[in-house]
Amino acid sequence: MSHILTPGTAAPDFTLHVTPDQILSLRDLAGKPAILAFYPADWSPVCGDQMTLYNEILPEFQKHGAQLLGISVDGAWCHQAFAKHRRLHFPLLADFEPKGTVAKLYGAYRDGEGVSERALFVIDKNGMISWSYCSPIAVNPGADGILDALEKLPN
């Protein structure tokens, strides 16, 4: 398993495609907390799917003013189809070219397989990582760790 960035580290900035014709940078979210959810691939089985679960929990994340960003090495068109199919209401970022660059910045890239880890980061409004967690790749980590971390953020 990778050594992901730990709490107290400044979250590296990045700019990625969020749709085929739009880009998003982490710094665009400055002033509010962010949740980065790296995951291996779009289209994993439905009922246990991590992004589908987070989609249902968005109102809880929003109570903390936090923006959720899903990130995988899938391309923007793939993300678009996946988000439409699962009716996802949050951005999916394409860490596609050069592949896995952002996952590598966060220590969350699996070299052998060419996908990102199932790694979670909660970033505070000042851009510092306040919590991180790397799940075994086959295990959906759920959202309890994220919610605990958001509750511990200073207002």
Next chain:
Amino acid sequence: MAMLKVPVTSDDHIQGPLEAPVTLVEYGDYQCPYCGLAYPNVRRVQQHFGQQLRFVFRHFPLSQIHPLAEPAAETAEFAGDYKRFWEAHDELYENQERLGAELFVAVAITLKLPVAELRDAITRQKYTPKIRNDFMGGVRSGVNGTPAFFINGMRHDGSFDFEQLVLAIQTQL
């Protein structure tokens, strides 16, 4: 090991005796095909353990991908107000392939419940706060998909086939 954070109370839908040595809690979604597959297994497990097992069902609808899960849960809760939760629960899972407005009405008719009131409850999402409360309790307990089972408060990470559930419950007896 994920632990159940919300204790079982009289607000829950419970089958089996209060003093049963084992409590099985399921977080489920009426439109989830895996929950549909688990349903007969749970019934067999209940028959197998009889009075030794208490079974609790809580809602965990993934409403964005399963748009019928929420109205189905409303239907079950509506029946629950008339002390008929479990009959509605069984009807919903036993007819999962027909899930929809017609089935919800049919359930009300079968259970001799007022159809207009059921329609109104579904439209107004009368039971959504309770359903959402179940859902968030599940999230905080580490539920990451459905069905999710807890046996005496500990998440059962094995499969939900009959033999695996029996084995896991047996260790608590």
